[in-house]
Amino acid sequence: MSTQPAKGQLQQLRHDEQQAGPAVARLLRAAAPAAERVLG
Known part of the structure; x- marks a missing residue:
């Protein structure tokens, strides 16, 4: 199993995080x- 797809996935996730931030x-x-109001 290669680590390359996982790395690409991680970069995509980071990109999505920046967009969603x-x-x-x-x-x-x-x-x-x-x-x-609910908690206090």
Whole structure:
């Protein structure tokens, strides 16, 4: 089994993370007040 496909997969995953980063951050900021109400 070669390590090359896994490496490509990892790079793709990292790329996806960078693309999703801002959207996830926005989602977390939007959810934070509701979570604080529920938890607090």
